[in-house]
Amino acid sequence: MDRHSPSTTPDTHKPDFHESDFHEPRPRNLFQRLYAAFESPGRRRALHLAIIAILIVTPWISSQYTTVILTNALLYVVLCLGLNIVVGYAGLLDLGYAAFFAVGAYTIGILTQQFGVNFWAAIPFALLAAALAGVIIGGPTLRLRSDYLAIVTLGFGEIVRFTARNLEITGGASGLSHIPEPSLFGWHIDSSIDFYYVFVVLAVLAYIASQRLFDSRLGRAWLYVRHDEDAAEAMGINRVATKLAAYVIGAIFGAIGGIFFSVNLGAISPESFSFQQSVLILLAVVLGGMGKIPGVILGAFIVVLGPELLRDFGTLRLLIFAVLLLLIMLFRPSGIWPEKRS
Amino acid sequence: MLLQLKQVSLSFAGNTVLHDVDFGVEPGRIHSLIGPNGAGKTSMFNVITGFYRPQQGEITLDGEPIVKRKPHAVTRLGIARTFQNVRLFREMSVLENVMAGQHCRTRSGALAAILRLPSQRAEERRILETSLECLDFVGLLGHQDRLATNLAYGHQRRVEIARALATQPKLLLLDEPAAGLNSGEKQALIELIRRIRDERGVAVLLIEHDMSLVMNVSERISVLDHGSLITEGDPHTVQNDPKVIEAYLGQDDEELAL
Numbered sequence A: 001m002d003r004h005s006p007s008t009t010p011d012t013h014k015p016d017f018h019e020s021d022f023h024e025p026r027p028r029n030l031f032q033r034l035y036a037a038f039e040s041p042g043r044r045r046a047l048h049l050a051i052i053a054i055l056i057v058t059p060w061i062s063s064q065y066t067t068v069i070l071t072n073a074l075l076y077v078v079l080c081l082g083l084n085i086v087v088g089y090a091g092l093l094d095l096g097y098a099a100f101f102a103v104g105a106y107t108i109g110i111l112t113q114q115f116g117v118n119f120w121a122a123i124p125f126a127l128l129a130a131a132l133a134g135v136i137i138g139g140p141t142l143r144l145r146s147d148y149l150a151i152v153t154l155g156f157g158e159i160v161r162f163t164a165r166n167l168e169i170t171g172g173a174s175g176l177s178h179i180p181e182p183s184l185f186g187w188h189i190d191s192s193i194d195f196y197y198v199f200v201v202l203a204v205l206a207y208i209a210s211q212r213l214f215d216s217r218l219g220r221a222w223l224y225v226r227h228d229e230d231a232a233e234a235m236g237i238n239r240v241a242t243k244l245a246a247y248v249i250g251a252i253f254g255a256i257g258g259i260f261f262s263v264n265l266g267a268i269s270p271e272s273f274s275f276q277q278s279v280l281i282l283l284a285v286v287l288g289g290m291g292k293i294p295g296v297i298l299g300a301f302i303v304v305l306g307p308e309l310l311r312d313f314g315t316l317r318l319l320i321f322a323v324l325l326l327l328i329m330l331f332r333p334s335g336i337w338p339e340k341r342s
Numbered sequence B: 001m002l003l004q005l006k007q008v009s010l011s012f013a014g015n016t017v018l019h020d021v022d023f024g025v026e027p028g029r030i031h032s033l034i035g036p037n038g039a040g041k042t043s044m045f046n047v048i049t050g051f052y053r054p055q056q057g058e059i060t061l062d063g064e065p066i067v068k069r070k071p072h073a074v075t076r077l078g079i080a081r082t083f084q085n086v087r088l089f090r091e092m093s094v095l096e097n098v099m100a101g102q103h104c105r106t107r108s109g110a111l112a113a114i115l116r117l118p119s120q121r122a123e124e125r126r127i128l129e130t131s132l133e134c135l136d137f138v139g140l141l142g143h144q145d146r147l148a149t150n151l152a153y154g155h156q157r158r159v160e161i162a163r164a165l166a167t168q169p170k171l172l173l174l175d176e177p178a179a180g181l182n183s184g185e186k187q188a189l190i191e192l193i194r195r196i197r198d199e200r201g202v203a204v205l206l207i208e209h210d211m212s213l214v215m216n217v218s219e220r221i222s223v224l225d226h227g228s229l230i231t232e233g234d235p236h237t238v239q240n241d242p243k244v245i246e247a248y249l250g251q252d253d254e255e256l257a258l
Helices: A032-037 A040-060 A063-088 A098-114 A119-141 A146-166 A192-214 A217-227 A229-234 A240-264 A273-286 A293-309 A311-331 B043-049 B070-077 B096-105 B110-115 B118-137 B153-163 B183-199 B211-217 B235-237 B242-249 B253-257
Strands: B004-013 B013-026 B030-034 B055-060 B077-080 B171-175 B203-207 B220-225 B227-234
Touching: A032 B077, A040 A063, A040 A192, A040 A311, A063 A240, A063 A273, A063 B043, A098 A146, A098 A192, A098 A240, A098 A273, A119 A146, A119 B253, A146 A273, A192 A217, A192 B110, A217 A240, A217 B030, A217 B096, A217 B110, A217 B118, A229 A240, A229 B070, A240 B004, A240 B013, A273 A293, A273 A311, A293 A311, B004 B043, B004 B096, B013 B043, B013 B227, B030 B096, B030 B183, B030 B211, B043 B171, B043 B203, B055 B235, B070 B077, B070 B096, B096 B118, B096 B171, B110 B118, B110 B153, B110 B220, B118 B153, B118 B183, B183 B203, B183 B211, B211 B235, B220 B235, B227 B235, B227 B242
Parallel strands: B030 B203, B030 B220, B077 B171, B171 B203
Antiparallel strands: B004 B013, B004 B055, B220 B227
């Protein structure tokens, strides 16, 4: 969001265009005012600190149930920020994102449970496997337009799930269980609060990484390629390498989510990585506002917490949730978080 | 020769667009490419910049072959271009548009960005400085934070030129830069083109329909008709060449008589 450059020079040029060009529209609705309130770096830092404080305190003042749900929401924050790089920044529709999530989870599961590899030593292999999966799906599909790309990625997601279901090493349809919990410098990570804090750290890191990528040369290249491939090429930007980078980085975010998901639950099965999972992650990204980091985080929380908050409605809750989502998309078609510039 | 085309031919589905074109641009020259509509001027730009691959012929920049390179690699080699219809990145600021040009001259990757390595931060500062300098050069300093597409049309054309200059080219291709400009803006454009050559040492190859601008600014003019170069020389020679007059009028005597 922080794409403003320091305006080092005053406007010394006479405005030889319409005066109205200069007036950016004033913030009107609640969201825009909220957004504008946190424009200044000082206020934003205060907001960051407040959010971190809330995240630290929450498990001590709430039930274990809440902690588990929040852990799930934080997992979704990581996954959604990862998919946001592919869909929001680079503009590549991906309907099989759960595949990368699965690659991370299964690599850890297989290496730690079946080969006795230390959890931390297995992580680089999981990341490598995810990056490779990113290249495999990205390489041949980058010439496709968005709708064809969606079909191919959907197929890729299903291929990964069916592979996991039919291989012996992945435990077939019943999956892998008894994945050992990791420890870090003598701290055995096993309680739900432990895992909650692990996911707080992951979500914060994912947030920082997303933000920094967005404000970088590569982040801008994604936007250039998304807006106009030919003009980007003419400016010396390799569009294939740029898109591939988005796939690989998105895949690594997904794998990181999967790695800690597998040790948190201790058991994974092919059904954890269904098409529905991919759609849910995509839904959160689109709902919050593609390419807008705070919006995507908000989307992740809505998608996880929404059905839980509506639990009182019993069997009607998914219907109510669906209607609410439709209403949001109807009234804010480009996502909940406002556009910075209109 | 800075840019050299040797017997370049291009055709689409049997239609010849360029036919055995031999063409060259000397370093530090302002060179114009003119010809009637459909003569193949923009196709020639697309061949030079790697967007089209000619069926035969050789193209070199400073002796380096271009033909098999992708457009981004050609830009990296030192050829920048603008488009006939302004193609700025919509919904991005003027500054962000110009920063695009610096991409091929910088190298920081994802990891450097995530870790904010000192080298990456120094590079970002350099990108910013170079981009602001290019904006200053085209006279748009102060507009950098505005949305590119909110600028007046003449200014958008300048942003496109600044963006091309930010790639630090040896040769700049301008595709009808005066289209849609008023006479004052055209005069300013002539000065800008001269300054690009004089102050930056960048050779300029220009496609333009405005003949008074072409005759005013060019040191050399090549005329393209039906995909073939029909003549080349200084403005005075070209202006008085009967082949050029015929190509532009597109008629022989019989039709003229009508």
